[in-house]
Amino acid sequence: MVKAVVLGAAGGIGQPLSLLLKANPLITELGLFDIVNTPGVAADLSHISTPAKVVGYLPPDDGLKKVLTNADVIVIPAGVPRKPGMTRDDLFKINAGIVRDLATGIATAAPKAFVLVISNPVNSTVPIVAEVLKKHGVFDPKRLFGVTTLDVVRASTFVAEILGDLSLSKSVAVPVVGGHSGVTIVPLLSQSSHPLPANLTTDQYEALVKRIQFGGDEVVKAKDGAGSATLSMAYAGAEFAAKLIRAIGGEKGVSAPTFVNLSADPSGGEALKKELGQDLDYFSTVVELGPEGVAKINTLGSLTDAETALVKAAIPELATNIQTGVSFIASPKL
Numbered sequence: 001m002v003k004a005v006v007l008g009a010a011g012g013i014g015q016p017l018s019l020l021l022k023a024n025p026l027i028t029e030l031g032l033f034d035i036v037n038t039p040g041v042a043a044d045l046s047h048i049s050t051p052a053k054v055v056g057y058l059p060p061d062d063g064l065k066k067v068l069t070n071a072d073v074i075v076i077p078a079g080v081p082r083k084p085g086m087t088r089d090d091l092f093k094i095n096a097g098i099v100r101d102l103a104t105g106i107a108t109a110a111p112k113a114f115v116l117v118i119s120n121p122v123n124s125t126v127p128i129v130a131e132v133l134k135k136h137g138v139f140d141p142k143r144l145f146g147v148t149t150l151d152v153v154r155a156s157t158f159v160a161e162i163l164g165d166l167s168l169s170k171s172v173a174v175p176v177v178g179g180h181s182g183v184t185i186v187p188l189l190s191q192s193s194h195p196l197p198a199n200l201t202t203d204q205y206e207a208l209v210k211r212i213q214f215g216g217d218e219v220v221k222a223k224d225g226a227g228s229a230t231l232s233m234a235y236a237g238a239e240f241a242a243k244l245i246r247a248i249g250g251e252k253g254v255s256a257p258t259f260v261n262l263s264a265d266p267s268g269g270e271a272l273k274k275e276l277g278q279d280l281d282y283f284s285t286v287v288e289l290g291p292e293g294v295a296k297i298n299t300l301g302s303l304t305d306a307e308t309a310l311v312k313a314a315i316p317e318l319a320t321n322i323q324t325g326v327s328f329i330a331s332p333k334l
């Protein structure tokens with residue numbers, strides 16, 4: 001029995017994500033929450049012939065508390081998306097408060113749930129959720145995840161394109177580490193399950209790295225004011241949620257890159273911190289998943305000089321983004 005909950009379920013990501021979760025046979029209950037339209041979305045999805053019982057809630061009458069009660073897995077795509085010319089950090093002003101309030105609901109109504117954060121800027125919203133849970137004395141770092149799967153999905157697709165065979169994209173696995181914005185997105189292409197063509201030039205390699213780092217901008221530009229990635233994000237979010245649900249159900253050998261608090265690792269992430277040469281509290285890397293959530297946080301492994309430089313370039317922005325999230329909750333003005 002797995003109850004999954006989507007907070008922001010009526011939005012551009014929320015609706016297709018809810019559809020994909022409804023299609024997951026391991027989910028037996030699907031709770032949808034948004035400030036608008038969830039009764040309609042829930043009624044629509046409830047006619048699909050899969051096991052999950054679907055219920056939609058709105059804020060009145062304790063809707064947030066009701067949807068969160070007995071939740072096992074909570075996915076959060078609530079918040080505003082980018083328009084052309086904006087960075088993910090520009091979303092902080094609005095999304096930080098939205099995520100804080102939803103996290104407060106989780107802290108009281110579902111403190112043991114696994115929480116998957118999609119709302120941007122992920123590098124800051126994940127620390128916000130952690131700080132809220134800490135304030136309530138219920139933070140378990142093993143249960144909190146920043147969803148960076150879209151970067152991994154993009155890397156697989158773009159590598160398969162370069163290999164000239166899109167049918168490979170499902171099996172191409174590229175670890176993408178760091179964080180989820182611009183230069184903090186670091187694809188470790190030398191560790192791709194399918195090596196890049198030997199004749200790839202440095203210019204082509206650099207263009208591929210840039211495309212993975214700035215894939216979000218490509219979509220924002222193409223949507224021309226109508227938002228950012230929604231369908232590919234829903235696919236990526238459902239993929240990550242499905243992996244986690246399999247792992248908490250006891251399946252062995254499940255792992256995925258995700259942005260986590262390094263204290264979730266049994267060793268406190270010391271080996272990774274040593275590799276990074278920096279005492280960061282959060283980082284995205286390949287995480288082994290298990291019944292309690294994070295089972296082990298993997299180190300980066302062997303990197304090329306170019307990848308070492310990318311990791312180095314990611315760290316200052318990542319450290320600032322993390323601190324922005326932490327300070328938002330620590331602020332005495334709240």
Ligand SMILES: NC(=O)c1ccc[n+]([C@@H]2O[C@H](COP(=O)([O-])OP(=O)(O)OC[C@H]3O[C@@H](n4cnc5c(N)ncnc54)[C@H](O)[C@@H]3O)[C@@H](O)[C@H]2O)c1
Pocket residue numbers: 007008009010011012013014033034035036077078079080081082091095098101102117118119120121122147148149150151180227228229230233
């Ligand atoms: N992590 C990633 O890789 C990734 C990828 C794409 C988008 N995103 C982010 O996901 C977020 C959502 O994007 P979208 O395109 O779905 O936006 P959207 O505007 O289409 O949908 C957002 C939904 O959130 C709802 N919402 C707002 N405040 C809420 C609250 N307090 N409680 C519950 N619901 C609330 C809105 O009503 C809306 O339905 C954005 O911040 C975007 O930047 C992240």
Ligand SMILES: O=C(O)C[C@H](O)C(=O)O
Pocket residue numbers: 081082088120150215216217219220228229
């Ligand atoms: O680019 C965005 O703002 C949305 C998302 O983070 C993405 O990577 O597509």
